[in-house]
Amino acid sequence: DVKVTQSSRYLVKRTGEKVFLECVQDMDHENMFWYRQDPGLGLRLIYFSYDVKMKEKGDIPEGYSVSREKKERFSLILESASTNQTSMYLCASSFRTGEFAGELFFGEGSRLTVL
Amino acid sequence: LAKTTQPISMDSYEGQEVNITCSHNNIATNDYITWYQQFPSQGPRFIIQGYKTKVTNEVASLFIPADRKSSTLSLPRVSLSDTAVYYCLVGTWMDSSYKLIFGSGTRLLVRP
Numbered sequence: 037d038v039k040v041t042q043s044s045r046y047l048v049k050r051t052g053e054k055v056f057l058e059c060v061q062d063m064d065h066e067n068m069f070w071y072r073q074d075p076g077l078g079l080r081l082i083y084f085s086y087d088v089k090m091k092e093k094g095d096i097p098e099g100y101s102v103s104r105e106k107k108e109r110f111s112l113i114l115e116s117a118s119t120n121q122t123s124m125y126l127c128a129s130s131f132r133t134g135e136f137a138g139e140l141f142f143g144e145g146s147r148l149t150v151l
Numbered sequence: 152l153a154k155t156t157q158p159i160s161m162d163s164y165e166g167q168e169v170n171i172t173c174s175h176n177n178i179a180t181n182d183y184i185t186w187y188q189q190f191p192s193q194g195p196r197f198i199i200q201g202y203k204t205k206v207t208n209e210v211a212s213l214f215i216p217a218d219r220k221s222s223t224l225s226l227p228r229v230s231l232s233d234t235a236v237y238y239c240l241v242g243t244w245m246d247s248s249y250k251l252i253f254g255s256g257t258r259l260l261v262r263p
Contacts, residue, residue: 040194069251079195079238079253124203139185140240141249142194 038099042143049150055114057146059127068110069128069140070094070102079126082106085110117150124148156238157254164262169226169255173239176220180247182242184215184222189236189256198237199224226259234261 043058061068067083071094081094083102086105091102101110110129114121124147128140156174162196163169175184183202187195199206201213212225226233239254 081251104163121234128194139197139200140195142187142196145192145194147192 040081040127040129040141040143042125042146044146045144047112047146049117049146049148050117051150052151053117055117055148055150057112057114057125057148058129059110059112059129059143060108061110061129061141062108063108063129063141065129065141066102066107067132069130070110070112071126071128072096072123073126073145074123078082082125113135114148117148119150122148122150153253155241155252156171157237157239157257159255160258160260161240162260162262163229165230166228169229169233169259169261171224171226171237171259173224173241173254174221175239175241175243175252177243177245178219178241179243184213184219184226185240186211186213186222187238187240189238195238199252229259229261231261231263235259 040061049055067086070082071079073079080096082100084093085091085104088107101113124145126145127143130140183200185200186198188198189195199211199213201206201215203215206213214223236256236258238256242251
């Protein structure tokens with residue numbers, strides 16, 4: 037089975053801290069995604085990557101950056117966490133590119149609370 | 152503006168068939184329609200995917216009309232464990248770039 041593993045299920049950070057959310061997939065997928073999920077707002081795409089060292093902004097990239105140094109790993113970085121970044125963060129991967137989105141495989145999510 | 156629309160919530164009883172429809176007027180010509188199920192505090196999980204007409208697997212069926220502007224997820228004989236949020240996902244071209252658009256999700260409550 038495909039496995040997408042997110043490093044932390046729950047994190048509590050303070051305003052202004054730098055936060056790293058790590059995601060690793062074991063199926064050699066080209067595409068990796070970071071979403072955030074908030075009540076009433078559904079899933080919103082922050083960034084995605086279709087290859088190593090490649091990244092594209094999603095719908096809400098402000099306040100975030102990403103890193104993809106290896107194919108299996110995609111990191112989400114909050115340079116200076118703020119309370120409005122309290123959310124559930126979901127990582128996903130897929131093996132298709134272009135118009136064929138294919139099946140997204142999601143991790144279990146990382147619930148971040150910024151105090 | 153591309154939009155994927157689903158009902159916010161649905162109620163059902165155990166043993167009934169449930170149909171959840173998603174409208175996606177601007178789906179990309181060659182893209183598939185995918186449905187996901189999500190339980191609280193978990194990531195979404197793939198249920199079914201289709202391009203046109205009808206697709207069936209061991210848990211659901213997916214009906215897609217010829218114009219592909221909508222799709223209907225059909226869950227036969229639901230049980231309490233089917234209580235979850237269901238999302239449709241399609242790809243669309245917006246401003247010369249390809250986007251994946253999730254629906255807002257349908258919260259299904261199955262009652263005994």
